[in-house]
Amino acid sequence: xxLFLKITFAILLLMxxxxxxxxxxxxxxxxxKGSSAEWRGFAIILLAVVLFVALLIAMVRG
Amino acid sequence: MSRVISAPRSQEQVLSTxxxxxxxxxxxxxTLLFSAxxxxxxxxxxxxxxxxxxxxxxxxxxxxxxxxRTANSxxxxxxIFLITGMLGFGLGALLSIYLQLPKGPQIIxxxxxxxxxxxxxxxxxALTTRKNFSFLGGFLFAGMIAVIVAIVASLFFNMPALSxxxxxxxxxxxxxxxxxxxxRIINGGETNYIMATYGLYxxxxxxxxHLLSLLGIMxxx
Numbered sequence: 001x002x003l004f005l006k007i008t009f010a011i012l013l014l015m016x017x018x019x020x021x022x023x024x025x026x027x028x029x030x031x032x033k034g035s036s037a038e039w040r041g042f043a044i045i046l047l048a049v050v051l052f053v054a055l056l057i058a059m060v061r062g
Numbered sequence: 063m064s065r066v067i068s069a070p071r072s073q074e075q076v077l078s079t080x081x082x083x084x085x086x087x088x089x090x091x092x093t094l095l096f097s098a099x100x101x102x103x104x105x106x107x108x109x110x111x112x113x114x115x116x117x118x119x120x121x122x123x124x125x126x127x128x129x130x131r132t133a134n135s136x137x138x139x140x141x142i143f144l145i146t147g148m149l150g151f152g153l154g155a156l157l158s159i160y161l162q163l164p165k166g167p168q169i170i171x172x173x174x175x176x177x178x179x180x181x182x183x184x185x186x187x188a189l190t191t192r193k194n195f196s197f198l199g200g201f202l203f204a205g206m207i208a209v210i211v212a213i214v215a216s217l218f219f220n221m222p223a224l225s226x227x228x229x230x231x232x233x234x235x236x237x238x239x240x241x242x243x244x245x246r247i248i249n250g251g252e253t254n255y256i257m258a259t260y261g262l263y264x265x266x267x268x269x270x271x272h273l274l275s276l277l278g279i280m281x282x283x
Contacts, residue, residue: 005115010214012122017210019126024203034197042198042238045187049180049237053230053276056176060169060281 075250083189083247085255089142090262096143097150097267104154111159117152121145129260138256145260149267160274165281173273181266184237188244195245198238205235226279229272236265236272 034042104113124145132138160166188195209231216224243261246252252261 027199
């Protein structure tokens with residue numbers, strides 16, 4: 001039963017990739033390109049999320 | 063000059079955007095509350111862990127095939143409550159496993175608070191700065207495809223390091239999606255509040271699930 005569920009889940013996930021692919025391709029080829037300042041701003045936000053998650057991990061370990 | 067400078071938006075467009083934003087956050091609050099109720103019901107019924115995967119599969123089928131066809135009608139509201147109710151019910155089955163761990167309640171509480179803080183901080187940032195994060199589209203979609211392929215591999219190969227890497231990547235990708243989705247609503251890119259709610263709900267659900275997994279692995283329980 002568990003294997004059947006895993007296979008069904010995997011098929012659905014691959015169907016999702018199949019449906020996402022055209023949108024992803026279009027976004028990568030024709031989507032707006034960010035400036036280096038915009039990407040730097042986004043990288044800082046991601047870094048803040050990483051540090052916050054590290055803090056949460058330290059809280060549950062300590 | 064690759065950037066397109068958009069024309070100033072009319073008052074009508076601004077009012078329409080504010081309406082979509084208000085409806086999205088109201089529906090998001092209601093669906094999150096409904097999920098919490100369903101998770102509590104599932105905890106009380108002590109459903110088996112398998113219920114989590116069954117609920118996720120059911121919700122995925124509805125989200126991929128039914129919601130896009132009903133999102134422009136009132137029946138879309140019923141479908142989104144069905145999806146979020148199923149995910150909440152499945153979540154209860156998962157939480158019952160974590161509650162059996164020595165630090166289980168602490169892990170769940172920390173993941174819950176962490177998810178809330180990440181969502182509020184990032185959506186608050188996108189709402190107050192009103193920056194356009196549409197440039198993230200290609201990166202987020204490509205990242206999502208890579209993560210989905212890795213999740214399929216992790217279903218059949220039990221590798222804790224891969225699970226941790228996937229959880230970390232999903233948290234970062236979903237953080238990007240919060241900025242991207244919120245910015246799309248603000249800039250008029252998403253005008254359907256049911257689809258907007260579905261997108262934001264999934265980011266919250268995924269951050270919570272993967273934060274739970276990461277904290278569970280890292281807590282040595």
